[in-house]
Amino acid sequence: MDMTLTAKIKIYPTAEQAEVLKATLSAYRQACNAVSVVIFDTKVLAQAKLHDMTYRLLRSNYALRSQMAQSVIKTVIARYRSLKSNGHEWTLVRFKKPEYDLVWNRDYSIVQGLFSVNTLEGRIKVPFEPKGMEQYFDGSWTFGTAKLVYKHNQFFLHIPMTKTIPTVDEHNIRQVVGVDVGVNFLATAYDSQGKTTFFNGRKIKHMRAKYKRMRKTLQQKGTASARRKLKTIGQRENRWMTDVNHAVTKALVRQYGERTLFVLEDLTGIREKTERVRIHDRYETVSWAFYQFRQMLEYK
Template structure:
């Protein structure tokens, strides 16, 4: 069994008096996090026991936090510092700008089919919430709730709840289908599977909409006013939400249209941001900002839920190698018209489809060797 965590997001329904109480609690919690963060930055102390000894009474008296709230503040700050140290390898002081409140399950909050109960500075309150899609998670023999986060976005309150559950791990011997997935801009994905069927999701409409966002952003940047900067930020957030929804739909369709125990094969695009020098300046925004990673992450967790798996392989030559005869040559691919023509055997096809076919072949080789291949290998 393998443990998985997904985040369920529910909107809380609060009256005006309850909104004031939630805002007050989240603001004080945020201020307490910044206070502890400053102390940790000076002391480099990340042990909850010693932080509790040094700052617990201050959090109770200065900020008026309940006992469990104080402990949650320590955990929130420690977790943020550990993330920074793991990623940046240096001590950088995190700043908690937006009001928030991290809630420990069955201590700070509880959730039933129709009620959200939360601890505040002025006692516990019970609130309604929009429960659509949540009902299945209340089977606690399968699902467990973790430490949630309460946030305020544009005057609306949301609870982000980690839902933890176990899924069966997919073994190589169980795999019955392989899908090569070539990600790109002309096509969001091009696929090729064990039934020798190809599939395409066009990126034309997405590319056009992102170009409109980019144009609007440039116009607003030229104004250089406080309102234009706020507008730029709002546009960026809207664009991210829209693109994440597209990736959710694409990854969901890929998994639902494949049987259980499918192996999805992706190119490892982790270095794509370092390749901008090979892209024309006017195309860099599209190439660098395209959300390949988000699609990859959504596919990975959705595949696991379907007892399937994802591997990433070396992307070199996947669009230059002929899947029929194995001849590899840069001139095989005409990027301008998206056409692949093998100089050896004459095989022709869409260049993104060729990439998917070669990724499929690498998946087949992986099943045979139990080892992720470094480059395209054809039989």
């Protein structure tokens, strides 16, 4: 059985490399929007046909390398197919955020402990943050198509990592534990013996409310310094949320031990469901990193 997790890895380009990456991200985004217009007008989703229709345009107008042009076409096709599969009406897809999809061993690789990334000006080698990522480089994980993201003046690679793990043998399971995640209680675990364990979220809820108030105050100011402070607070809150999820999932695994099958609630469509929740309460429901919690528990 294959298990796939997404690793978020921070990279540290030099000032010169950062400008090259920004230019590459910008060109990739503009190229995606150009292909999106073609797909919207023609409703063509076949990669071979779109290649014939857009490849030369992408190479000449946006200075994309061959593999980048191919990746642009795949990126836009995937977005439109997702639109159709989710039942949304046919509408023009717009790419607003600076992103760039990279194929392993074609657009990015690891060379002598550095990430080698393909750009408009060729490959550049950049160091990355190794803390917490060591387990992915033991040879047992395969690297998928990564996404280069630029956010808050920082660069990240979001890389799907896949590892083959033994298929669960029902006869080898010692106990089954159901886990619900929430706001008032971060996690509520129900084991096979009927025992319930609560992970109280009162202090966490209080801290998140504090962050929310701080953001609201800074947003109302609207000054340049307030916007910089907003970015800093957002990064601090994300790190804190990650630490909390790590602590709770580690406690669950430690408490119930090996050969425990954890069953988590299905959170598919959680954002759509919260449209029926009062706006005042909606922030509490959707802003917690439930998906990250699940990924951490799966890995542990």
